[in-house]
Amino acid sequence: MPDEIRLIIISSDADLIGDITRYAGKKGNNAVVEGVARDFESGTDLIGEKKPTVVILDMCSEGNSLCLSWIEEIVKSHPEISIFAVGEDRSFETVRKFTSAGATEYLLKPVAEVDLSPALQKFSRFRGSPGTGQSKEGKIYTVCSSKNGVGVTTLAVNLAAGIYETTKEPTIIVDMDLIGGDVPTFLKMKSPYTISDVARY
Numbered sequence: 001m002p003d004e005i006r007l008i009i010i011s012s013d014a015d016l017i018g019d020i021t022r023y024a025g026k027k028g029n030n031a032v033v034e035g036v037a038r039d040f041e042s043g044t045d046l047i048g049e050k051k052p053t054v055v056i057l058d059m060c061s062e063g064n065s066l067c068l069s070w071i072e073e074i075v076k077s078h079p080e081i082s083i084f085a086v087g088e089d090r091s092f093e094t095v096r097k098f099t100s101a102g103a104t105e106y107l108l109k110p111v112a113e114v115d116l117s118p119a120l121q122k123f124s125r126f127r128g129s130p131g132t133g134q135s136k137e138g139k140i141y142t143v144c145s146s147k148n149g150v151g152v153t154t155l156a157v158n159l160a161a162g163i164y165e166t167t168k169e170p171t172i173i174v175d176m177d178l179i180g181g182d183v184p185t186f187l188k189m190k191s192p193y194t195i196s197d198v199a200r201y
Helices: 014-024 040-050 064-077 092-101 113-125 152-167 195-199
Strands: 005-011 031-037 054-058 082-087 105-108
Touching: 005 014, 005 040, 005 113, 014 031, 014 113, 031 040, 040 054, 040 064, 054 064, 064 082, 064 092, 082 092, 082 113, 092 105, 105 113
Parallel strands: 005 031, 005 054, 054 082, 082 105
Antiparallel strands: none
8 A cells, every 4th residue: 555645734724724634534545634834934844844745835825926936945955745736827827837846736726626636646656666666667659650641640549548458557648730639539538738738838
């Protein structure tokens, strides 16, 4: 069983603190709140004392620029800690800034269980396999053609699905067609972001 996720919450919002504490204790999340700080200064002291695995930082009401600098400060002082930032701005630009500063997750306020639980479970999965202490190297397969309409998307989607079914390892498919990519259609998926969003920066 994976090690317990130890959380520190930095927030002045009592409702948010109560919600996160309750969600963390739900079955499957494997998380426990080890401490709460009402401001960033006492939060940094608490981080040094408790040595958590995840810090949930809800201080964006103080301003995004200040919150970003706090994230960078935590990452610099405690690179082993993951940071879940909480904010009200759902724009791609804001999410990009927070992840670039070092946040591993960006959760919208008010934090819902359907957002926090998957984030905690994903964190637990990606901490590494017990006892190995080493990450696995992945492989990249590229599928392309000189013209459209020859079945490249069909081949790529089935290849990715076949690799996952065979290995049971996390498998990612990236459609590099910035204009007319059809992979989401083939997989019956819809995402708020595409490779085009990343390519702009």
